[in-house]
Amino acid sequence: MRIKRMLLTILLIFVWMVPAGEVQAADQKHRIYEDLKLFVDGGAAKVIKTIHYEYKNNRYLSLRDLAGALSGTAKTFELSVADTSVTITTGVEYQPAGGENEPFVIPEDTPDYAVTTKTMRLNTITMDGQNVRYHTFIGQNDAGNNDCYMSLTDAAMLFDLSLTLDTQGLHLDTNGHFRMDMNALKAQGFFYEVHSALVGDATTGEIFESYEENLSVPIASTTKLMTYLCVMDAVTDGQISLEDQVVISENAERLSKSQDGMIPMKAGQTATVQELLYGLLLPSSNECGVALSEHICGSEAAFVERMNAKALAIGLSADAVFFNSNGLPLFTDTVAATKIQNHMTANDMFLLVSHILRIYPEILTITDSVKADLPSFEMSVTNTNPMLYNLPNAVGLKTGTTSMSGACLVSAMEAEAPDGSKHYIVAIEFGAEDGTVRCTLSEELLLYGKQCLEDGVSGAMPPAPEPAGMPQDAEELIRAVIRNY
Amino acid sequence: MDNDLEYLMNEIKSDQKPVKPKRRKKKRRRGNGLLVLFLFVLLLVVVAGGVGIWWLQRPERKLPGHWHRAIEYTQEANLAAKEWLMAAEGGAELDLSSYMGNITIGTDLILGKDGSWSMMLDEVSYEQARKQAYTALELAFEDLLITRLQSAGREVESREEAAQAIRETIGMDCMEYLQTYGPELLVPLEDMKQQYNGGGNWRAEKGVLLRDGRGEAFLINTDLLVLSGQNGTEVYYRNAD
Numbered sequence A: 001m002r003i004k005r006m007l008l009t010i011l012l013i014f015v016w017m018v019p020a021g022e023v024q025a026a027d028q029k030h031r032i033y034e035d036l037k038l039f040v041d042g043g044a045a046k047v048i049k050t051i052h053y054e055y056k057n058n059r060y061l062s063l064r065d066l067a068g069a070l071s072g073t074a075k076t077f078e079l080s081v082a083d084t085s086v087t088i089t090t091g092v093e094y095q096p097a098g099g100e101n102e103p104f105v106i107p108e109d110t111p112d113y114a115v116t117t118k119t120m121r122l123n124t125i126t127m128d129g130q131n132v133r134y135h136t137f138i139g140q141n142d143a144g145n146n147d148c149y150m151s152l153t154d155a156a157m158l159f160d161l162s163l164t165l166d167t168q169g170l171h172l173d174t175n176g177h178f179r180m181d182m183n184a185l186k187a188q189g190f191f192y193e194v195h196s197a198l199v200g201d202a203t204t205g206e207i208f209e210s211y212e213e214n215l216s217v218p219i220a221s222t223t224k225l226m227t228y229l230c231v232m233d234a235v236t237d238g239q240i241s242l243e244d245q246v247v248i249s250e251n252a253e254r255l256s257k258s259q260d261g262m263i264p265m266k267a268g269q270t271a272t273v274q275e276l277l278y279g280l281l282l283p284s285s286n287e288c289g290v291a292l293s294e295h296i297c298g299s300e301a302a303f304v305e306r307m308n309a310k311a312l313a314i315g316l317s318a319d320a321v322f323f324n325s326n327g328l329p330l331f332t333d334t335v336a337a338t339k340i341q342n343h344m345t346a347n348d349m350f351l352l353v354s355h356i357l358r359i360y361p362e363i364l365t366i367t368d369s370v371k372a373d374l375p376s377f378e379m380s381v382t383n384t385n386p387m388l389y390n391l392p393n394a395v396g397l398k399t400g401t402t403s404m405s406g407a408c409l410v411s412a413m414e415a416e417a418p419d420g421s422k423h424y425i426v427a428i429e430f431g432a433e434d435g436t437v438r439c440t441l442s443e444e445l446l447l448y449g450k451q452c453l454e455d456g457v458s459g460a461m462p463p464a465p466e467p468a469g470m471p472q473d474a475e476e477l478i479r480a481v482i483r484n485y
Numbered sequence B: 001m002d003n004d005l006e007y008l009m010n011e012i013k014s015d016q017k018p019v020k021p022k023r024r025k026k027k028r029r030r031g032n033g034l035l036v037l038f039l040f041v042l043l044l045v046v047v048a049g050g051v052g053i054w055w056l057q058r059p060e061r062k063l064p065g066h067w068h069r070a071i072e073y074t075q076e077a078n079l080a081a082k083e084w085l086m087a088a089e090g091g092a093e094l095d096l097s098s099y100m101g102n103i104t105i106g107t108d109l110i111l112g113k114d115g116s117w118s119m120m121l122d123e124v125s126y127e128q129a130r131k132q133a134y135t136a137l138e139l140a141f142e143d144l145l146i147t148r149l150q151s152a153g154r155e156v157e158s159r160e161e162a163a164q165a166i167r168e169t170i171g172m173d174c175m176e177y178l179q180t181y182g183p184e185l186l187v188p189l190e191d192m193k194q195q196y197n198g199g200g201n202w203r204a205e206k207g208v209l210l211r212d213g214r215g216e217a218f219l220i221n222t223d224l225l226v227l228s229g230q231n232g233t234e235v236y237y238r239n240a241d
Helices: A002-016 A063-070 A152-158 A182-187 A220-236 A250-255 A273-281 A285-298 A300-311 A346-359 A361-368 A434-456 A475-482 B002-013 B022-057 B075-085 B123-151 B157-172 B174-181 B187-195
Strands: A030-039 A047-055 A059-062 A077-081 A083-088 A120-126 A130-140 A147-153 A162-164 A170-173 A198-202 A206-211 A245-247 A269-273 A371-376 A378-382 A394-402 A406-416 A422-432 B064-070 B104-112 B116-121 B197-203 B209-212 B216-218 B225-230 B232-238
Touching: A030 A059, A047 A063, A047 A147, A047 A250, A047 B116, A059 A063, A063 A077, A063 A147, A063 A406, A077 A147, A130 A206, A130 A250, A130 A434, A152 A162, A152 A434, A198 A346, A198 A434, A198 B197, A206 A434, A220 A273, A220 A300, A220 A346, A220 A394, A220 A475, A245 A285, A250 A285, A269 A273, A273 A361, A285 A300, A300 A475, A346 A361, A346 A406, A346 A422, A361 A394, A394 A434, A406 A434, A422 A434, A422 B075, A475 B123, A475 B157, B075 B123, B104 B123, B116 B123, B116 B187, B123 B157, B123 B174, B123 B187, B157 B174, B197 B232
Parallel strands: A030 A170, A083 A120
Antiparallel strands: A030 A047, A047 A059, A059 A147, A077 A083, A120 A130, A130 A147, A162 A170, A198 A206, A198 A422, A245 A269, A371 A378, A394 A406, A406 A422, B064 B104, B064 B232, B104 B116, B116 B197, B197 B209, B209 B216, B216 B225, B225 B232
16 A cells, blocks of 8 residues: 555656646546647647547637737637537627637536536537537636637638648738648548548549548438439439328338338328438438338338439449438348448448439438428428538438448538639448547548648549449330430 | 066157156165264254253353352340340330341452452441341330330420430440440441351362352352352342442
8 A cells, every 4th residue: 555655656757747848738528728828820829728529639629719929919719608509700809708729717616617627519600600519618717708629731721811720829920721731631630530532523523632432431411312313314314203292101100110210201101202202311310211201202221222223324333322211221031130221331322422413403402401491391490410400512412321331421512713613512320439520521522622722623534334334224224314404 | 576577668669768766766775874963963052062961051061150148137136135125114015026126247259260268248238237236226225215214204205305304314325325335236246247258269169169168059140149058058149249
């Protein structure tokens, strides 16, 4: 016992002797409190309180301290923080509330530091009248005022900040804009937190950046983009119409009542194809996928055959395989039952999305909606795509999450090229650890794509579809012509 | 005896010196012999002539020459085109025979006087047949496409518009697409050449044409040759070289 006490004392002395110029830290509940130095336009250093959330270097910085540091500059903004919401107005001088740009004061007898008691949440931030959603945590600073901590990357994107970080601290250029040095980021392992990713210009087919783009991965509910394509083909061919009344089957009802159900349904009730498409793409309703499949082909299995045939027809690789219409995992019908999921590559998804945006740009009417009413089900549904809330020009497209797939997101944003032409930047991300990573990475990729477009960077063109991408029979050819006409 | 008496009586009545009966009998016998001989010679001539004519006119002698056959492929081409079109909605209602016409492919059989024979597929006729079959499919498909486009609310009326729409969609002409990715309407050329091209020796006897051990009964007139064997009945027409 005496030896243990001696060792603990030695350890505490060692910690106490860490130089003050480096990270001044007290590690509580896997958080590191850093009094980071911020240099605005090369001026004097100001303290910006920063919390390393759960992992070192996963920095979340105080918005009050940032507002205080930017006061009087071109990037000034006013900030008010309530218990669960934040309001930001850019271009307005910040009115200090107290505690800004002061170091952390962590009482020795208060192990549960006030700020740490708040949980990271997807909070709504109203910025210049527009609602955006970022993972932040809100709590009180030492002066007793609410403060909001936002990740360094999110803050840079939200406020369009030119930021660099070195051993001195954080450097901010108020005349600059948020830009990404992708080569430097990749060298530091930028893509390691996902299975695969890609950002490109769907209008021209150019790919600006990609990571493991030919790796076949489970795609979860991003499957529903192919489901949408096959439904719209049926509409184009005159097989069904958007106003058709779809009779909900027992299969759809059963799924709606399961843990994977999103929209309560009863067998025998009806809804229009249009409503089911909104249900499919906004809240990602699996039962809507089943209902649409059965309405078009009589059974989901027959519809899945059509999905797989379509994948080949538009030139996706042999790795693009569908087992159902909604992306849920399912088990094989064998003694040694195996859990399988729809899968494809990031390259495949880029081709699929580019095809949809070219042939059925009206998908954006659905995916660009934050909310939609479904009168047949007497409910409203909201869009799960975080990009719609954070990027003003985001127009879609689809989230997806399973245990095996991780958090996936296929997103699109309108951007203008230097010649004034409109382009769709598409970012694909498969296999993020959680929604926070999905959100941040996708936003970074979209902004990087926009940056490439505006800089006139020529991306790589994907290989031309193999001959198998040509219509395989008379019906495929007719449908292709009808769609293109 | 009565004749002799009558004759003597007449002689008494006249001054003519009577001819003795034995010399007239000899004359008659000689005449009859000549007649028989003549008839025999005539028979010989006729028989010889008949044999000669038969010899010259026997069927085998008509066989040598250049014979041409038009093989019917209309049904096969029709069936293949129909099957491909039926994959499309509305394809089953098309009457392909109105587009297809007669599809034939020629082969040439040469039977030499020296006992050799050769057969060659007429590749020119093959290409013509192939083009005819695919043209028929192209026209039928374009008509079907027009119907489907109109059903989907698109304004299109002519085959030219349909052809243009195909070109803009897949980046190639309809004919090129059908010949590259569409159905096989005819047996491939190489397979046909393997089936029909050949040669060897021939002879004929008792109405059977024997070519390298394979026998086919034949019927022939000046310009028509009919062969019947294990391949069924084949009709050839003499080719005017």
